[in-house]
Amino acid sequence: MSCFYCKGALEKSTTEYVEKQGSVIVIIENVPCEKCTQCGEAYFSTEVARKLNEILDSVKSISTRLTVAVVDYAEKAA
Numbered sequence: 508m509s510c511f512y513c514k515g516a517l518e519k520s521t522t523e524y525v526e527k528q529g530s531v532i533v534i535i536e537n538v539p540c541e542k543c544t545q546c547g548e549a550y551f552s553t554e555v556a557r558k559l560n561e562i563l564d565s566v567k568s569i570s571t572r573l574t575v576a577v578v579d580y581a582e583k584a585a
Contacts, residue, residue: 508541515545521580522549524559531574533566535559538580558584 508517520542524535538559540549551559562583566576 510543510546510548512548513543513546515543517541517550518544520549524580526563528563528566531566531576533563534575534577535562535583536577536579555584 509515510517518541520540521537522540522542524538526533538549538551539555540551542549558580562578562580565583566578
């Protein structure tokens with residue numbers, strides 16, 4: 508398989524996934540992926556994408572001001 512954007516080779520790696528949900532910025536570290544060796548684009552398996560959605564669904568906004576939540580993928584996906 509090659510990168511959709513630049514056609515570079517993909518290799519197993521990990522990445523950070525960042526998403527803003529309302530007033531919370533969620534950073535999920537150490538997410539397993541296939542990463543392009545040329546442009547760095549990350550691709551997730553179906554299982555990893557499902558786990559990411561579960562993790563994001565579990566994060567609750569506890570403040571009306573901007574909050575940052577950092578989650579380790581391996582701890583929450585286990």
